[in-house]
Amino acid sequence: MVPVPDPKDVLAGFVRARVDDRVLFADDVDEAIALVAAHVSGDVVLLDVRADLETSTTSPGYRVVAAQVDLAHTLAAVEAEFVARDAELLIVPGVVDATGEVLPLPRLAAIAHRHGARMLVDAGQLATRRVINLTSHGIDYVVLSGAIIAGFGPAAVIGRGDQLPLADSAHVNTPVAHGFAQAALAIADLGFDWIGLHEESLSAVVDDAVRALPGARRLRLWPDARDRVGLAEIAVAGRFETVPIRWGLGTGHAELSRQLNTLANVVFEQEAS
Incomplete structure (x- = not known):
């Protein structure tokens, strides 16, 4: 009998995770992001690309960088925020949910790493549309939404294990976990x-x-x-x-x-x- 792959291993492979990265399930995307942010002792910088610039009620205390008139000025604003004051984590979306622009994740990761910080990507709509490669893109953490990838289920955070808890924050039964993983495989198989x-x-x-x-x-x-x-x-x-x-x-x-x-x-x- 062919062994059924562990859903967490499948999701790690889907985003080209590093060999020592960890995969955790959470009830939703906000909770998955909090699994990382809660273990950061320093400041968190959030790149906000929404036109109304309303910050999430689940992220009090984040230092918000607003999207600028163009992408070049937006990247410069992120860099300036780190120059002005140290931070430990940069949180960015994978795409602008309203208008579809894909963010230059390697360039954003380079800014964070230049200042001794890590980067978390809320992959949201990106994961079903573009390759995500934690290893080559320099992404430290990525959050996947089961609701978007599979149409149901939890969120997952994948990334460096030294700042993640040891256990999932959500109980996910085996059929749901496998459904999430199989949906990711189906996307990858399409190409x-x-x-x-x-x-x-x-x-x-x-x-x-x-x-x-x-x-x-x-x-x-x-x-x-x-x-x-x-x-x-x-x-x-x-x-x-x-x-x-x-x-x-x-x-x-x-x-x-x-x-x-x-x-x-x-x-x-x-x-x-």
Whole structure:
């Protein structure tokens, strides 16, 4: 009988973890981040890429660096924060959840390491779209969401074991743990090259549709970001609320057309008002 791989070993392999890294389960992403932050004696710096700049209620006391006008200035602001005052941990998202820009994780890790700190990545939407390599990217900790990867289940934090507790903070039964791991394997089996090309082809469809709609434009946080995943916010002239459009490995043209039809209806209603 072929032995069933340990789910934690599968998740460690999914993010190319180092041989001495540890994998822990938590109830959700916030709790997984807290497993690392709670064992840091110094300050924590949080890169906030949300437009409203509201800090999480689960992260009191973090020093927040706001996203700047472009990516180059944002990286400079992170560096300046470490120059101004020491910190032990940098927390960053993998992507901008609203507009899809992928953060340059190796460059951010280099900033943290230059100042004697470690970096934690909230992989969120990134893990199902791009390769994450703790070893070559210099990432110290990564948090994966079972809800995003598998559609159910806990979060997991993977990284350097010297600042992680010995035991999981959540009880995860065996079927759930294996389901989480098998979903990660299924993503890896599809291949991130195929996933990227699929998203890029749908992105072109979105861009063409938005250009054809009067008063509609796809928002960007950083004009100099080189990579974007299938997350978009569409601004419509005269309307305060944006229209979100989302696509990924499980999105077909029919689903994308449904979202674009919703956008078109919003544009035409706005023009008629």
